[in-house]
Amino acid sequence: xxxxxxxxxxxxxxxxPLRLSCAAPGFTLRDHAIGWSRQAPGKERxxxxxxxxxxxxxxxxxxxxxxxxxxxxxxxxxVYLQMNSLKPEDTAVxxxxxxxxxxxxxxxxxxxxxxxxxxxxTVSS
Numbered sequence: 001x002x003x004x005x006x007x008x009x010x011x012x013x014x015x016x017p018l019r020l021s022c023a024a025p026g027f028t029l030r031d032h033a034i035g036w037s038r039q040a041p042g043k044e045r046x047x048x049x050x051x052x053x054x055x056x057x058x059x060x061x062x063x064x065x066x067x068x069x070x071x072x073x074x075x076x077x078x079v080y081l082q083m084n085s086l087k088p089e090d091t092a093v094x095x096x097x098x099x100x101x102x103x104x105x106x107x108x109x110x111x112x113x114x115x116x117x118x119x120x121x122t123v124s125s
Contacts, residue, residue, distance in 0.1 A: 005024075006022055015085055019080055022079040029072070030074045033051060035096065035106060036049045037094070039093050048060070049070040051105075057104075063089075064083075067086075069082040070082075086121075089123075090121060096116050097115045097116070098112060099111060100112065
């Protein structure tokens with residue numbers, strides 16, 4: 001079963017940075033949009049950021065605008081989420097997902113076809 005692999009999570013102090021990576025062992029991300037979502041304990045999963053195939057179009061939810069940046073390196077078959085100025089409310093499990101090739105910038109979970117198992121991000125002093 002195809003699966004994405006997230007890495008880079010961990011414990012960070014408020015105000016600190018983390019960079020998450022999303023890799024696709026054995027298959028390509030090149031022709032697909034990629035999204036990052038997160039789920040905090042007791043809360044529904046929410047979409048955080050997404051990027052189109054070329055990397056020219058990105059979207060960030062209002063709560064992370066100006067702090068998070070999504071990018072991709074198609075040569076390395078990897079998508080990144082640079083998170084700066086982290087806040088305790090950013091604590092969650094972060095997931096990446098590959099968009100179905102029908103969609104240029106998928107918005108709903110059903111429009112993504114391959115997911116990772118997630119990486120924990122904890123922001124605490």
